Amino acid sequence: MPILLALDASSSACSAALLLQRDGVEERLVSRFALTPREHTRRLLPMVDEVLAEAGVSPADLDAVAYGRGPGSFTGLRIAAGVAQGLAYGLDRPLLGVSTLEALALAAHRRHGVEHVVTAMDARMGEVYAAAWRCRDGITEALLDEAVMPPQRLQLPEKASQAGWYGIGSGWWLWEAMPAEVQAGVTQRDAESEPAAEEMVVLAARDYAANGGHMAHEVQPIYLRDQVAWQKGG
Structure with missing residues (x-):
């Protein structure tokens, strides 16, 4: 055990x-x-x-x-x-x-049952730590590698761009600075977790x-x- x-x-x-x-x-x-x-x-x-x-x-x-x-x-x-x-x-x-970031993705999946998750943490200096994940049956799969970037450069994975994305992490306080494509694709977000x-x-x-x-x-x-x-x- x-x-x-x-x-x-x-x-x-x-x-x-x-x-x-x-x-x-x-x-x-x-x-x-x-x-x-x-x-x-x-x-x-x-x-x-x-x-x-x-x-x-x-x-x-x-x-x-x-x-x-x-x-x-x-x-x-x-x-x-x-x-x-x-x-x-x-x-x-x-x-x-x-x-x-993977822990944040799993938290979103466990709490809300969401499958497509974009994690973003405030990295200070006008940047975010970010990654994207597919979560199924408690298993997380990275769709975009973890990286640090300005929020203006955040993207969604091309092969899953039509999915309804869930955003989680303190980086989502920078929502207004994110690209229009991200704002359109992320239908729910939690900046508190x-x-x-x-x-x-x-x-x-x-x-x-x-x-x-x-x-x-x-x-x-x-x-x-x-x-x-x-x-x-x-």
């Missing part, structure tokens, strides 16, 4: 979640989430302690640790990476990095089942600042 812990500090939110699975099926999910700008260092470890205690699990029971590896706040990503790597090293457990460990732990469980995770030093944050092209997913 795999037991996984995920934590995240990539945005103004801070979160932790613990997932217990039996035969690949979610048996119990315990999570904490709070909007805590500039308090991530103080709040993250207590959240981890809380989810472990509520689930009746000790750190030694964990099979793997995961964290939101980005894109997101540079400081927040470093905080989460430090905590997650420290836990993985100390427990001699594998570490998994989970995309914050932030990435959360609750979805990250589900994605981490998928990856853990597939490859078992990685050594702690091999999993690094993804900042995207040196990747400025908007590219189609492979």
Whole structure:
């Protein structure tokens, strides 16, 4: 029965979640989430302690640790990476990095049953972190690679341009700056939601089942600042 812990500090939110699975099926999910700008260092470890205690699990029971590896706040990503790597090293457990944008896409799918999702997070400096996804039966598939760009350059995937898209993430506060084609294709949007460990732990469980995770030093944050092209997913 795999037991996984995920934590995240990539945005103004801070979160932790613990997932217990039996035969690949979610048996119990315990999570904490709070909007805590500039308090991530103080709040993250207590959240981890809380989810472990509520689930009746000790750190030694964990099979793997995961964290939101980005894109997101540079400081927040470093905080989460430090905590997650420290836990993985100390427990001699594998570490998994989970995309914050993929976690947002899964959240939209789980909450609203939507299939086509465009995720966009405010990247500051007049840019957004963005990607596009197809979500079916709890499975996410990237249709456009994650990239950082001005909102004016945001596009929808050509092969699915006629779909009714759901936009999620803080980047959608920049709606007025986005191209007319995007505004026409995105029929619903949620600019309030932030990435959360609750979805990250589900994605981490998928990856853990597939490859078992990685050594702690091999999993690094993804900042995207040196990747400025908007590219189609492979």
